[in-house]
Amino acid sequence: MSPETTIQAALLTPVIGAVLISLCGRWTNLRETVTLVTAVILFSLVISLYPLVLEGGRPSLVVGEMLPNLSIAFTVEPLGMLFACIASFLWIVNSLYSIGYMRGNNEKNQTRFYVCFAIALASSVAIAFAGNMMTLFIFYEALTISTYPLVTHAGTEKAKRGGRVYLGILLSTSIGLLFLAIVWTWMIAGTLDFTPGGILEGKASNTIIGILLALYMFGIGKAALMPFHRWLPAAMVAPTPVSALLHAVAVVKAGVFTVVKVIIYIFGVDFLSVTIDPDWLLYISGFTILAASIIALRSDNLKRRLAYSTISQLSYVIMAAAILAPLSVLGAALHIAVHAFGKITLFFAAGSIYTASHKTEVSQLDGIGRRMPWTMGAFAIGALSMIGVPPTAGFISKWYILHGAFDSGQMLAVGIIIVSSLLNASYFLPIVHAAFFKKEIESPNHDDHGEAPFTVVIALTVTATITILLFFFPGIFIDLARQLI
Amino acid sequence: MSTQLPALQVVLPLLMAPIALIIRNPRFVWMLTLIVTWTTLAISLSLLMQVLDSGTITYRIGGWAAPWGIEYVLDKVGAFVLVIVSAIGSLVMTYARRSVEQEIPAERIYLFYTMFLLCLTGLLGITITGDVFNLFVFLEISSLSSYVMISLGRDRRALTAAYRYLIMGTIGATFYIIGVGLMYMMTGTLNMADLATLMPAIADTRVIQAALAFLTVGICLKLALFPLHLWLPNAYTYAPSMVTAFLAATATKVAVYILIRIIFTVFGGVNVFEILGLQNILMTLAIFAMFAASTIAIYQDNAKRMFAYSSIAQVGYIILGLSFASETGMAAGIIHLFNHAIMKCTIFLGLGCVALRMGGVSIRDMYGLGTRMPWTMAAIVVGGLSLIGIPMTVGFVSKWYLVRAALEADMWPVAVLIVLSSLLAIIYVWRIVEAAYLKPAPENAEPVSEVPLSMLLPLWVMALASIYFGLDATNTLTIALDAADILLNGGLQ
Numbered sequence: 012m013s014p015e016t017t018i019q020a021a022l023l024t025p026v027i028g029a030v031l032i033s034l035c036g037r038w039t040n041l042r043e044t045v046t047l048v049t050a051v052i053l054f055s056l057v058i059s060l061y062p063l064v065l066e067g068g069r070p071s072l073v074v075g076e077m078l079p080n081l082s083i084a085f086t087v088e089p090l091g092m093l094f095a096c097i098a099s100f101l102w103i104v105n106s107l108y109s110i111g112y113m114r115g116n117n118e119k120n121q122t123r124f125y126v127c128f129a130i131a132l133a134s135s136v137a138i139a140f141a142g143n144m145m146t147l148f149i150f151y152e153a154l155t156i157s158t159y160p161l162v163t164h165a166g167t168e169k170a171k172r173g174g175r176v177y178l179g180i181l182l183s184t185s186i187g188l189l190f191l192a193i194v195w196t197w198m199i200a201g202t203l204d205f206t207p208g209g210i211l212e213g214k215a216s217n218t219i220i221g222i223l224l225a226l227y228m229f230g231i232g233k234a235a236l237m238p239f240h241r242w243l244p245a246a247m248v249a250p251t252p253v254s255a256l257l258h259a260v261a262v263v264k265a266g267v268f269t270v271v272k273v274i275i276y277i278f279g280v281d282f283l284s285v286t287i288d289p290d291w292l293l294y295i296s297g298f299t300i301l302a303a304s305i306i307a308l309r310s311d312n313l314k315r316r317l318a319y320s321t322i323s324q325l326s327y328v329i330m331a332a333a334i335l336a337p338l339s340v341l342g343a344a345l346h347i348a349v350h351a352f353g354k355i356t357l358f359f360a361a362g363s364i365y366t367a368s369h370k371t372e373v374s375q376l377d378g379i380g381r382r383m384p385w386t387m388g389a390f391a392i393g394a395l396s397m398i399g400v401p402p403t404a405g406f407i408s409k410w411y412i413l414h415g416a417f418d419s420g421q422m423l424a425v426g427i428i429i430v431s432s433l434l435n436a437s438y439f440l441p442i443v444h445a446a447f448f449k450k451e452i453e454s455p456n457h458d459d460h461g462e463a464p465f466t467v468v469i470a471l472t473v474t475a476t477i478t479i480l481l482f483f484f485p486g487i488f489i490d491l492a493r494q495l496i
Numbered sequence: 497m498s499t500q501l502p503a504l505q506v507v508l509p510l511l512m513a514p515i516a517l518i519i520r521n522p523r524f525v526w527m528l529t530l531i532v533t534w535t536t537l538a539i540s541l542s543l544l545m546q547v548l549d550s551g552t553i554t555y556r557i558g559g560w561a562a563p564w565g566i567e568y569v570l571d572k573v574g575a576f577v578l579v580i581v582s583a584i585g586s587l588v589m590t591y592a593r594r595s596v597e598q599e600i601p602a603e604r605i606y607l608f609y610t611m612f613l614l615c616l617t618g619l620l621g622i623t624i625t626g627d628v629f630n631l632f633v634f635l636e637i638s639s640l641s642s643y644v645m646i647s648l649g650r651d652r653r654a655l656t657a658a659y660r661y662l663i664m665g666t667i668g669a670t671f672y673i674i675g676v677g678l679m680y681m682m683t684g685t686l687n688m689a690d691l692a693t694l695m696p697a698i699a700d701t702r703v704i705q706a707a708l709a710f711l712t713v714g715i716c717l718k719l720a721l722f723p724l725h726l727w728l729p730n731a732y733t734y735a736p737s738m739v740t741a742f743l744a745a746t747a748t749k750v751a752v753y754i755l756i757r758i759i760f761t762v763f764g765g766v767n768v769f770e771i772l773g774l775q776n777i778l779m780t781l782a783i784f785a786m787f788a789a790s791t792i793a794i795y796q797d798n799a800k801r802m803f804a805y806s807s808i809a810q811v812g813y814i815i816l817g818l819s820f821a822s823e824t825g826m827a828a829g830i831i832h833l834f835n836h837a838i839m840k841c842t843i844f845l846g847l848g849c850v851a852l853r854m855g856g857v858s859i860r861d862m863y864g865l866g867t868r869m870p871w872t873m874a875a876i877v878v879g880g881l882s883l884i885g886i887p888m889t890v891g892f893v894s895k896w897y898l899v900r901a902a903l904e905a906d907m908w909p910v911a912v913l914i915v916l917s918s919l920l921a922i923i924y925v926w927r928i929v930e931a932a933y934l935k936p937a938p939e940n941a942e943p944v945s946e947v948p949l950s951m952l953l954p955l956w957v958m959a960l961a962s963i964y965f966g967l968d969a970t971n972t973l974t975i976a977l978d979a980a981d982i983l984l985n986g987g988l989q
Contacts, residue, residue, distance in 0.1 A: 075968065078969055078973060079977070152888075153887070153888065166934055166936075171934045175926070178922070182884070186919060187912075187916060187919060190895075190915060194899045194900050194911075197900070198904065
């Protein structure tokens, strides 16, 4: 298969999958098989492009002109490859997990759930492979719309309110700021193609570049830069598999992916550092890292704590990119991958606890580690990765970000990373401690439970194992990310 | 034969109207009307092809040479609008039978279709004529017949709504004819091309300026530019469902077309925007329309009324585009004329389906309809997303060009206002989404089935069109850009 056909197939597979899933709605086993098969095919298609991209190939596909002189086009470059690999691989694991979770909790409308999931994945892969900013924007919005039914899945008043915040913030930032930035860029640069080194050099005054950067950074609401972060905790009303894959990986990573992509390919790292050198972005992302960590520290609801931890970790990527040093950009790309595996493990564990015991608060978790050793073991690994302790993958990306920060003399960034690591430790480690070493509280309706369903345990074991393996074999992602600098 | 097409386009529905009166049988009248609408679509498509191939077509009625005789002139803008009107007409007519049977007393159905044919005649005539007085005649034909169609609505308030429209519409038409009279007084001609050549010499006279003022106000009444929109919400709300869909997609669009013709053709050689400060007036009113009407739409409980206010806001976008008087701006206005026709027609056809099954279109009627009428509601959502301007729908294309036009004109505050006002659309569209998908159906609800295929099919043709022309906008945009270019360079030459 030629690379063009592979790209085409990778984009179409989840869409066809969605159609098949909706047709098989009545036969639940067949429906789940379709989801799994689709996920496996998608991943193998994506990974088959990996060697080519690693060798420096940039396969591309032009679908057609949408507006005069502006095409829907796809180009696979290292950063997109990285994102697509993670999203499509974790979809397989997450589908296994979903099957156990959705059946274990007797959720309704499961067909709609799997259909929307497949469409969300199609949008994510399209974002990853987008060849110009307009294509990226199209699927960025498609991702927002297709995840809305997943967020409001429960159909309750609370889900409705969560959905409003979710859609309200994501759509208003993207339409109000990002859209404006894109049209403006198109007008002054005459193109929207992602070009190494950027497309804006010599096209506009520094003031306009500064305004554009601000429009992009706040307009990409999915990156959850404060003050536009509220949608992420609101999205936690969704079933846990959605929070795990979409709100720890696909959607939020699409956000920071777009941020890095814009900085590298629209503005250009060198261009930014010689013209406006955006210190304010460093401050805002640093503030987001610390503030979100502090809120996480004070949240008793486990998923909410994880959501704020995600907000904080996303800003690591933004800050790393804003340092504008080659090594920190490498670290930013790595952190996208590394955080994905760690955070999905944590969410899997949270969902596993909910499925087995219906507990949602941190304070209820005393002694649960003895009942659910696999789950809490995986949770511990995920937590260590968030803090950045070896031998977990989190250490690798933090190392590069710190290295880049030292190189460019950004001592403030170094300080923020150190403080936030301490904060991470202080809101994750007590959970692990309580789960394994505290005595279980006698509850009135004290019910005996063991581990969660089998597929759930498999899924979280896989992601936890990979979190450790990535520490020893980070090459697969480092080799890709190195091509960016 | 093909040389007679411009005349046939108008004469065909005009002559079929009395025949419809004679037939009377509702079934046969509907079939006749259906055939006529599809034929006009075929004619207008072949006219568009001709215009794209060989440029502007002129046709002398009765062989009398202009400027003494009446002349039909069809350039790219006109041909484009002809296709919009006849395409919407034929799709709506395909859809109409079941909806009309339910909403209009059986003994009046043949009258209804007769009126529809006359209205179509008027709208097509306005688009194709090159004579300002002939345009007035067609304007009256279409207006009078639409008053009748609106008054046939089931709700008795349709009568007062039609009456109010009658009063306001007549004022508008009168203003228009006063303007035409003043121009005739000064130039002695009614032919648009002739007027265009004579106008620059006398443009700074008080009489011509008064004429322009009368013309603009009169037409703006017809196209419901804020604050001259008061007739529209009730008329759209209480008219029969298919009438709302048809008028929302065509009548205001044709009125915009008249405005384009007057400003850029008749006054093409004159910089009207500077003489009267028309640019600032139109731009300000357009922006007011975008915000005021969208805000009012949010508070409506009747979905038809909600989208009627949304129409007023969307007319604001079109006028805003025109008021930039730049090529991009004009193209944005013209493309939005087309795009808005598609999306609003989708929505109102969808609401017609809801009305057929639920008997009403208040937000409350839509509780739980997402699972009970999945295809209808999905089409309405597609239309709604298009109103917001989500990518992959036509609304996105319009907004892209509008924002670009604002930025090109160095009016970034206007660009910001455009995107802000589209955020208001999210709120009212999402009221429908939440009602349909997140509210449970009422306890005592009777089982509801989807509407018949004859309604679902036209509905989805429109919904898919609003996706298709959002994904591949090159063709429509090329026409719009060409048309803008012609208009800015005087038009009709």
